[in-house]
Amino acid sequence: MRLATWNVNSALVRLPRLLPWLDERNPDIVCLQETKLSDEAFADALAVPLAERGYEFAHVGEGRWNGVAILSRVGLDDVERQLPGAPTFGDVLEARAVTATCGGLRVTSVYVPNGRTPDDPHYAYKLEWLAALRDSVTDPATTVIAGDMNIAPTDVDVWDPAVFTESTHVTPPERAALAELVGLGLIDVVxxxxxxxxxxxxxxxxxxxxxxQDLGMRIDLVLAGADPAGRVAAAWVDRKARKGSGPSDHAPVIVDLDEALDGDIGPVVPPPSTPKKLPPRR
Incomplete structure (x- = not known):
């Protein structure tokens, strides 16, 4: 079974890339983030081409911002359209999580709040939202949380830690919140x-x-419980989907369970062609 997550940064804009990517990579479960569509608009644009490819879908959207979805051709049951106890930002319950049972796994597609800056109200909201995500996990063994976490787990996961000292994504409270989530029994499979x-x-x-120049961050994660994590045959970043015209600013992360469909290939496919030299580890 192949599982993937991709922040598409507008499903409608990315449709000419998304559908060929589905045909090429042939995933069984796909978690999408930042669809930027209402539920009606997502269905209007994607229901037919997804059905033609054998996918059911669950989408939670607002319209202009946010939006998450799960596409599945291995079942889509017990759909939850929000995190239990999710906080609001202002008076808005944002479209940042959708959960369903797919192929025996409890899968959640997440688009964690950015946080903006550490002194912004959005940062406190981010930490509250992460606490709700942690509390939503009831059976870690069969859980998969996949999506744009907006957190780089360690300094190794950013191209230059010094660049991010005044920004979000790398602060100790964010990383501690992510560590608490992982501490429930989840594994960062990549x-x-x-x-x-x-x-x-x-x-x-x-x-x-x-x-x-390959000056990036690793903020799109697949966190899996003991059952799926023990079945991982391959885990990699599909860098090819970030190339060419009109890409998202994120690349898909692909995880193969039980069988490595393209072989146990390297962590980034294809590899960067002109990477800038990274500073030494600290």
């Missing part, structure tokens, strides 16, 4: 598969040619 690789990024800012 890092577990490739513990000694520094340059495993999933996001590259559109500005300043950062993708071409």
């Amino acid at each position: 890092r577990a598969k490739w513990p000694d690789h520094d340059r495993i990024f999933t996001y590259w800012d559109y500005r300043a040619g950062r993708f071409h």
Whole structure:
């Protein structure tokens, strides 16, 4: 079974890339984030092409911002459209999580709040939201939480830690919240598969040619409980989907359970062509 997660940064804009990617990579379960569509608009644009490919879907959207979905061709049962106890930002319950049982796994697609800056109200909201995500896990063994976590787990997961000292994504409270989630019995399967690789990024800012220099961050994660984590045959970042015209600023993360469909390939496929030298580890 192949599971993938991808922050598409607008499903409608990315549709000419998303559908061919589904055909090429052939995933069984896909977690999407930042669809930026209402439920009605998502169905209008995607219901038919997804059905043609054998996918059911559950989507939670707002319209202009946020939005998450699960696509599945191995079952889609017991759908939950929000996290229990999820906080609001202002008076808005944002579209940031959807959960369903797919192929015997309890899968949650998440788009964790960005946090903006450590002194912004959005940062406190981010930590509250992460606490609700942690509390939502009732059976860690069969849980998969996949999506844009907006947290780089360690300094190895950013191209230059010094660049991020005044920003979110790397602060101790965020990383502690992520560690508490993992501490429930979940495994960061990409890092577990490739513990000694520094340059495993999933996001590259559109500005300043950062993708071409491979100046990125690893903020899109697949966290899996003992059952799926013990079945991982391959785990990698599909960097090819970030190349070319009109890409998202994120690349998909792909995890194969039981069988490595494309072989046990490297952590980033294809590898960067002109990476800028990284500073030494601290």
